[in-house]
Amino acid sequence: MEIATVVKANGGCRRRLLPLKCSVKDYAWGTIGSDSLVYKVYTANCDDRIDSTTKRPYAELWMGTHESGPSYLEEDADGSSGVTLRSWINENPESLGDRVLEKWGCDLPFLFKVLSVARPLSIQAHPDKVLAKKMHKAHPNLYKDDNHKPEMALAYTQFEALCGFIPLQELKSVIRAIPEIEELVGSEETNQVFCISEHDEEKVKSAVRTIFTLLMSAGPDTTKQIVFKLKRRLHMESQERHLTEKERLVLKLEKQYPNDIGVISAFFFNYIKLNPGEALYLGANEPHAYLFGECIEVMATSDNVVRAGLTSKPLDIQSLCSMLTYKLGFPEILKGTRIRPYITRYLPPFEEFEVDICDLPSGASTVFPSVPGPSLLLVIHGEGRMSTDASADEVSVGDVLFVPADTEIQLKSSSDLKLYRAGVNNRFLYSL
Numbered sequence: 001m002e003i004a005t006v007v008k009a010n011g012g013c014r015r016r017l018l019p020l021k022c023s024v025k026d027y028a029w030g031t032i033g034s035d036s037l038v039y040k041v042y043t044a045n046c047d048d049r050i051d052s053t054t055k056r057p058y059a060e061l062w063m064g065t066h067e068s069g070p071s072y073l074e075e076d077a078d079g080s081s082g083v084t085l086r087s088w089i090n091e092n093p094e095s096l097g098d099r100v101l102e103k104w105g106c107d108l109p110f111l112f113k114v115l116s117v118a119r120p121l122s123i124q125a126h127p128d129k130v131l132a133k134k135m136h137k138a139h140p141n142l143y144k145d146d147n148h149k150p151e152m153a154l155a156y157t158q159f160e161a162l163c164g165f166i167p168l169q170e171l172k173s174v175i176r177a178i179p180e181i182e183e184l185v186g187s188e189e190t191n192q193v194f195c196i197s198e199h200d201e202e203k204v205k206s207a208v209r210t211i212f213t214l215l216m217s218a219g220p221d222t223t224k225q226i227v228f229k230l231k232r233r234l235h236m237e238s239q240e241r242h243l244t245e246k247e248r249l250v251l252k253l254e255k256q257y258p259n260d261i262g263v264i265s266a267f268f269f270n271y272i273k274l275n276p277g278e279a280l281y282l283g284a285n286e287p288h289a290y291l292f293g294e295c296i297e298v299m300a301t302s303d304n305v306v307r308a309g310l311t312s313k314p315l316d317i318q319s320l321c322s323m324l325t326y327k328l329g330f331p332e333i334l335k336g337t338r339i340r341p342y343i344t345r346y347l348p349p350f351e352e353f354e355v356d357i358c359d360l361p362s363g364a365s366t367v368f369p370s371v372p373g374p375s376l377l378l379v380i381h382g383e384g385r386m387s388t389d390a391s392a393d394e395v396s397v398g399d400v401l402f403v404p405a406d407t408e409i410q411l412k413s414s415s416d417l418k419l420y421r422a423g424v425n426n427r428f429l430y431s432l
Contacts, residue, residue: 030059044398262309
């Protein structure tokens with residue numbers, strides 16, 4: 001594919017698509033080798049012949065401008081390379097469009113990823129902008145930037161996650177059913193939950209904050225003892241009754257992360273199972289842990305993560321417990337809105353991003369209309385031909401392309417084709 005340029009022709013701006021080579025992450029929780037969607041996309045994207053029997057985990061493919069995993073321009077015809085997408089945008093700021101440039105400066109406001117999750121990620125949250133600036137200034141080695149990180153995960157396979165605090169009535173049932181929680185935090189604190197109404201939102205948040213903070217702050221010896229008692233009791237009770245779905249999950253987590261406080265804290269969170277094509281979005285300061293499956297993820301351009309369990313990485317339990325919103329209830333699941341034939345849009349309540357999924361049958365055509373902001377395109381399956389007013393190129397699995405603002409794309413498939421587009425939220429681009 002040809003390197004994109006922004007050229008003036010007949011007084012107008014003609015824009016080509018910019019093919020990219022992207023970064024991969026081998027975090028321990030990733031899916032091993034060729035079983036990983038990340039592996040399949042990455043090997044196609046980088047044109048490398050990687051041994052399919054490799055035992056390396058392929059966890060995340062990063063598409064964007066973040067310095068922890070930058071995308072690079074594809075090699076020129078003369079073999080030169082090494083130019084990052086961010087550098088190219090700095091030289092071509094008009095490619096972002098006026099509104100994006102004014103709001104976020106000379107950078108993409110979103111980061112696009114593919115995730116292949118074989119074992120649970122840490123219990124974590126991402127700071128808001130105010131807290132991110134403080135954390136980055138105090139610990140720049142741990143918190144790499146000063147931005148917030150709202151995010152959205154779109155399930156490619158069935159995708160499991162823990163997300164947000166369960167509703168109050170469910171929390172009351174959990175405290176009754178799991179005596180180890182009261183043993184760990186004390187009866188005086190757990191009894192608070194039974195004395196408040198769900199309509200008194202501030203008292204509910206205060207009670208949950210107290211209980212959760214006491215739980216997460218338990219010492220290692222106490223945690224080890226309580227987790228052992230919990231595991232032993234559930235194994236014994238499984239001989240006499242069917243364990244609940246959450247209890248079975250907790251036993252699974254204990255096998256993967258023995259003596260971890262995150263095992264017990266899982267009872268506090270909603271257990272989400274997304275079907276392919278469903279999406280989950282998360283604002284700043286909301287607790288979550290991705291558990292299993294493959295997804296396409298988009299977020300504000302940040303890599304700030306505050307962890308508190310289910311990990312061997314550094315923990316910051318005090319920061320996590322103090323930063324959470326303690327909102328209770330089941331999160332909204334997005335199923336997307338059909339905006340034109342073959343294209344479905346997922347529109348979260350964040351200015352930085354939205355995602356379109358295009359499922360194009362063999363031989364069919366569609367159009368991505370021009371928008372006054374930049375986009376990234378990822379081909380996840382199939383082949384086709386993509387055209388703008390300046391270029392026409394064949395595309396296939398693993399192709400990642402930067403689309404400058406105000407670029408209309410015509411797409412025709414030569415086989416069943418599936419691609420994802422990440423762009424700036426339309427509500428922002430077209431707001432008055």
